[in-house]
Amino acid sequence: MAAELTPQRVGAIRRRLLDWYDAHQQPFPWRTSQDPWAALVAAVCAQQTQMPRVLELWERWMAAFPTPADAARASDAEALRVWGRGGYPKRALYLRRAAEVCLTRYGGAVPDSETELLELAGVGPFTAAIVLAFGFGIDSAAVDTNVVRLFGRLVLGDLQPARESSAGEIQRIAERLMPRGEALRWNPAVMDFGSAVCKPRPRCGECPLARLCQARPRFAAGERAEPVRAQARFEGSQRQLRGMLMRMLREGDDSADRAGLIERGTGESGRPGREVETALEGLIQDQLAHCVGGRIWLGASEC
Numbered sequence: 001m002a003a004e005l006t007p008q009r010v011g012a013i014r015r016r017l018l019d020w021y022d023a024h025q026q027p028f029p030w031r032t033s034q035d036p037w038a039a040l041v042a043a044v045c046a047q048q049t050q051m052p053r054v055l056e057l058w059e060r061w062m063a064a065f066p067t068p069a070d071a072a073r074a075s076d077a078e079a080l081r082v083w084g085r086g087g088y089p090k091r092a093l094y095l096r097r098a099a100e101v102c103l104t105r106y107g108g109a110v111p112d113s114e115t116e117l118l119e120l121a122g123v124g125p126f127t128a129a130i131v132l133a134f135g136f137g138i139d140s141a142a143v144d145t146n147v148v149r150l151f152g153r154l155v156l157g158d159l160q161p162a163r164e165s166s167a168g169e170i171q172r173i174a175e176r177l178m179p180r181g182e183a184l185r186w187n188p189a190v191m192d193f194g195s196a197v198c199k200p201r202p203r204c205g206e207c208p209l210a211r212l213c214q215a216r217p218r219f220a221a222g223e224r225a226e227p228v229r230a231q232a233r234f235e236g237s238q239r240q241l242r243g244m245l246m247r248m249l250r251e252g253d254d255s256a257d258r259a260g261l262i263e264r265g266t267g268e269s270g271r272p273g274r275e276v277e278t279a280l281e282g283l284i285q286d287q288l289a290h291c292v293g294g295r296i297w298l299g300a301s302e303c
């Protein structure tokens with residue numbers, strides 16, 4: 001059953017979460033620099049990626065492209081090489097294209113309105129909220145999977161909110177709970193708390209919100225949160241083949257002979273040539289590579 005968010009309850013939740021954050025905060029550079037480009041890069045890096053890898057990826061990208069103008073002037077191939085083994089490489093192309101728009105439409109700056117941010121490649125509501133909060137200090141509630149889990153349990157009493165709670169309701173709760181003028185502390189507080197304490201298997205025994213939590217009695221009675229979905233196997237997957245081909249292209253010279261690439265991929269992966277060819281076609285369709293005169297190049301065709 002949902003809890004009523006009275007001013008008293010809201011105040012108690014805010015205090016406890018901010019106190020927890022003050023004791024556990026992780027000083028990632030994009031959280032404190034108030035640099036909208038740094039925030040945008042961090043939010044894109046964080047999509048489908050665990051936090052320890054986000055920092056490494058973010059540092060590599062920001063060292064190569066410290067401003068939108070730097071990324072806008074790079075080629076797809078350069079962006080993909082910098083992205084390296086960061087996974088889901090389309091994000092490198094999205095960032096580069098977003099940077100081009102920042103340069104051509106906003107004089108090299110990242111825009112400070114949600115509407116304009118949502119028009120940039122690869123930017124959804126979560127990324128836009130992160131840029132507004134960390135880049136501009138604007139009150140904006142960023143809702144990722146950790147926040148959905150935390151607020152769905154805390155306020156609605158759902159055990160597995162990603163499956164049970166309404167996205168619109170979670171967004172309304174996130175906006176109601178966020179203390180005005182505290183976006184810079186509040187957003188990382190709720191994201192980190194969801195990740196560290198209100199985990200898929202929650203650590204209710206050490207949770208400072210336990211007395212306020214609608215899901216706590218259900219967990220205490222022995223109910224369990226079933227996993228939303230099992231992680232798809234990477235070994236033997238199409239994703240693995242694509243990653244291998246991307247690595248070969250990144251590590252090669254400017255281009256690779258198509259037939260030679262397929263032959264090498266078949267030899268290294270031990271998978272049938274037609275599977276390797278299908279993976280390569282997928283990369284071309286996704287504009288991560290293109291073919292000219294029987295040679296494969298990184299990135300989308302320039303023409």
Ligand code: SF4
Nearest residue numbers: 198202204207210213
């Ligand atoms: S009491 Fe348990 S379920 Fe509720 S917020 Fe804390 S960790 Fe999450």
